[in-house]
Each structure stands twice: as structure tokens, then as C-alpha cells.
Amino acid sequence: LYKTDITIIGAGVIGLAIAAELSTSFKDVVVLEKSNRFGLETSSRNSEVMHSGIYYPEGSLKAILCVEGVDLLYKFCYNHSISYRKTGKLIVAAEESELGDMEKLYQKGIRNGVRNIRHIDKHDIEKIEPMAKGIAGIYLADTGIIDSHGYMNVLYNIGRAADVSYIYNSEADYIDKKNDGFIVGIKKDGIRFSTRVLINASGLSSDYVAELAGINVDESDYRLDYFKGSYFSYGKKSPVKMLVYPLPQSHLTGLGVHATIDMGGRLRFGPDTEHVTAIDYDVDSTKKKFFYESACRIIKNLDEDCFYPDMAGIRPKLKGEGARDFVINHEKSRGLDGLINLIGIESPGLTSSIAIAKKVKKMVVEIMA
Numbered sequence: 001l002y003k004t005d006i007t008i009i010g011a012g013v014i015g016l017a018i019a020a021e022l023s024t025s026f027k028d029v030v031v032l033e034k035s036n037r038f039g040l041e042t043s044s045r046n047s048e049v050m051h052s053g054i055y056y057p058e059g060s061l062k063a064i065l066c067v068e069g070v071d072l073l074y075k076f077c078y079n080h081s082i083s084y085r086k087t088g089k090l091i092v093a094a095e096e097s098e099l100g101d102m103e104k105l106y107q108k109g110i111r112n113g114v115r116n117i118r119h120i121d122k123h124d125i126e127k128i129e130p131m132a133k134g135i136a137g138i139y140l141a142d143t144g145i146i147d148s149h150g151y152m153n154v155l156y157n158i159g160r161a162a163d164v165s166y167i168y169n170s171e172a173d174y175i176d177k178k179n180d181g182f183i184v185g186i187k188k189d190g191i192r193f194s195t196r197v198l199i200n201a202s203g204l205s206s207d208y209v210a211e212l213a214g215i216n217v218d219e220s221d222y223r224l225d226y227f228k229g230s231y232f233s234y235g236k237k238s239p240v241k242m243l244v245y246p247l248p249q250s251h252l253t254g255l256g257v258h259a260t261i262d263m264g265g266r267l268r269f270g271p272d273t274e275h276v277t278a279i280d281y282d283v284d285s286t287k288k289k290f291f292y293e294s295a296c297r298i299i300k301n302l303d304e305d306c307f308y309p310d311m312a313g314i315r316p317k318l319k320g321e322g323a324r325d326f327v328i329n330h331e332k333s334r335g336l337d338g339l340i341n342l343i344g345i346e347s348p349g350l351t352s353s354i355a356i357a358k359k360v361k362k363m364v365v366e367i368m369a
């Protein structure tokens with residue numbers, strides 16, 4: 001039986017950020033990852049956008065941790081020479097009927113504390129991004145893109161330098177509560193760990209892992225639903241230099257197909273929203289027409305022949321009515337002192353990752369006191 005103070009299940013960007021943050025104060029940190037490397041799931045299958053925090057309900061963890069997290073992430077990128085670019089972002093209204101919703105979104109941004117946000121009219125759009133379509137819009141100067149792989153590498157190296165153990169090919173499949181912590185088992189040679197603190201950062205499996213710990217995920221509203229988001233890339237030079245988004249449609253579970261640029265300057269459209277029950281990252285090439293038409297709503301003169309199926313990611317969305325918030329919870333009140341659950345960490349999880357890690361660290365400090 002191996003003994004450790006802190007065990008983190010999952011080496012996506014959230015587990016890595018938590019491990020890096022904890023490594024500055026705690027000696028005995030283990031990260032269990034079922035794949036043979038870190039960051040192979042949702043953390044490397046997303047838009048790589050550092051969001052401003054405009055979309056999320058006031059006072060929600062998503063709003064607070066995104067606004068706090070985006071500043072922390074820019075500073076972190078700067079300090080650790082991670083590639084990033086403050087591209088700016090445009091949210092465009094296509095027609096008069098959307099102006100009311102656009103104003104509501106703008107006001108939400110102000111209430112959430114988003115900085116450098118401004119209304120722009122058709123004339124401004126023509127000036128700053130002539131190939132974008134729209135009768136009016138919101139301009140977010142501080143939104144940008146990040147090399148998420150470079151970011152995860154730096155987090156991993158910080159942990160490594162402070163003796164965090166990353167154990168790959170190790171799927172946690174057994175959790176048992178003991179007086180002073182947990183016994184965690186991995187699906188390999190019956191290996192067992194005893195740990196004082198257990199942090200569930202297992203992304204798409206986070207409801208299953210909570211269940212392993214003995215939580216009834218339906219009663220506690222922790223059940224996840226999967227919503228796949230596919231991308232198509234554009235084979236020609238990008239006609240736009242910033243990120244261009246439509247106004248989000250209230251009936252959709254995403255932000256609407258938008259234009260993002262990666263660090264190499266490549267233009268991609270996506271993600272769409274498709275309910276799935278299994279993890280499958282293939283992109284359905286017959287969606288080409290849909291992507292072309294969605295893209296044409298926000299950008300002028302696109303060439304349909306230049307749309308190619310690209311990649312897909314899967315959103316771990318909490319089931320339930322309306323917009324659900326991140327779950328970041330020390331489960332003491334459920335009799336599971338020492339277990340911290342992170343469930344439903346969909347967008348803006350990447351942007352919020354350092355802020356999330358700092359929040360989790362406070363919980364760990366309290367548990368270990």
C-alpha cells in the first residue's frame with residue numbers, strides 16, 4: 001500500500017494546474033492518469049480561447065473564475081514564455097431582432113467585471129474587421145488565444161521540478177473512505193494508494209469517479225451529459241484577424257459556431273453541438289454544408305470548397321435545467337471529508353484553470369490544517 005498526502009485523479013489542464021499550484025506548498029502529491037500522457041482529452045480538443053467572462057450568470061463560479069483566471073493566465077503565459085496572442089474578439093448581431101439580446105449580453109459583461117468591452121456599430125466593424133458580417137457588435141479587446149499544449153507542458157514541468165509524481169496508464173477504479181482519508185485503487189496489478197486528500201479532476205468521467213466515492217450522482221445532480229463539438233478548418237488564408245462569434249442562441253448548448261484562429265494563424269469554425277452517449281472524436285464530413293452556412297452568417301465571401309473536417313471535443317455538461325455552474329466542492333457534508341470534486345468543468349475551464357487551482361488549494365489547506 002502506497003501512502004501519500006494528496007492524490008489528483010486526471011491529468012488534464014485542471015489536474016495539472018492543481019498539481020502545479022499545490023506543489024509550491026505540499027510535498028506529497030500524486031497525479032493518476034489513465035492515458036499514457038497528460039492532456040489527451042478535452043484539454044487538447046478545444047478552441048484555445050482565453051475568454052473574457054461575458055457569457056456566464058452573474059455571481060457564478062464560471063463568471064468569477066473566468067474573469068479572475070484570464071488575468072492570471074495572461075500573466076502566467078508572459079512569465080513562462082508560453083505562446084499566446086491577444087487577438088481581440090467580435091460578437092456580431094446579424095439583424096435588428098438580435099439587438100435586444102446583444103444589449104443584455106453587454107450588460108451582463110459589465111456586471112461580471114469584464115474589462116475593455118465596448119459597443120461597436122456597422123461602421124466600426126467595417127473598419128476593424130472588414131470581412132466580418134454584422135449590423136452591430138460587442139468588441140472584447142482582451143480576449144485572446146493560447147498554445148494550450150505549451151501551457152500544459154509548463155504546468156507539468158513545474159510539478160515535476162517540485163517532485164509531483166505523475167503516474168500514467170493508471171485508471172482509478174476503486175475508492176474507499178477510511179477514517180483519515182481514502183484508499184484509491186487503480187486498474188493495474190491491484191495497486192492501492194492511501195491518501196489524506198482526494199481530488200477528482202477526471203473531466204468526462206468525473207461523475208463516475210464521484211460515484212466510486214459513494215455519492216449518488218442523480219440525487220446530488222452530478223450526472224454528466226456529453227455534448228460533442230466538431231470543428232472544420234478553412235484551407236485558405238484567414239480573411240479575419242480576430243475571433244468572430246455570433247450572438248449566442250438561447251436554445252443552444254454552446255456559443256454558436258464561431259471563427260477561431262490558432263497560434264499558427266489557421267482559421268477554424270466550430271464547435272457545433274451534438275448530444276452523444278459515447279466518447280468518439282470522429283468528425284462527420286457530411287456536416288460541411290452546415291458549417292459553411294453557419295460561417296457565412298458571420299464572415300463574408302467564404303469558399304465552400306475550402307472547408308475540411310478538423311477535430312472534435314466533448315463537453316462534460318451537468319444534466320439539469322438551464323445553465324449549470326462548475327461544481328468545485330469539498331464533500332465534507334456528504335461524510336466524505338477530504339474529497340474535492342470538480343464536475344462539469346466545460347468552457348471556460350481552460351481560461352479559469354489557474355483560478356480554479358487557487359480555489360482548490362484553499363480547500364486543501366483547510367483540510368490539511
Ligand SMILES: Cc1cc2nc3c(=O)[nH]c(=O)nc-3n(C[C@H](O)[C@H](O)[C@H](O)COP(=O)(O)OP(=O)(O)OC[C@H]3O[C@@H](n4cnc5c(N)ncnc54)[C@H](O)[C@@H]3O)c2cc1C
Nearest residue numbers: 010012013014034043046047049172203229347349350351
Ligand atoms: C469543444 C470544446 C471547446 C472548448 N473551448 C474552450 C475555450 O476556447 N476556452 C476555454 O477556456 N475552455 C474551453 N473548453 C473547455 C476546456 O477545454 C475544459 O474546461 C478543460 O479542458 C477541462 O479540463 P479537465 O482537466 O477538467 O478535463 P480533461 O482534459 O478531460 O482531463 C481529464 C483527465 O482525466 C483522465 N481520467 C478520466 N477518468 C480517469 C480515471 N478514472 N482515472 C485516471 N484518470 C482519469 C482523462 O484521461 C483526462 O486526461 C472547451 C471544451 C470543449 C469540449
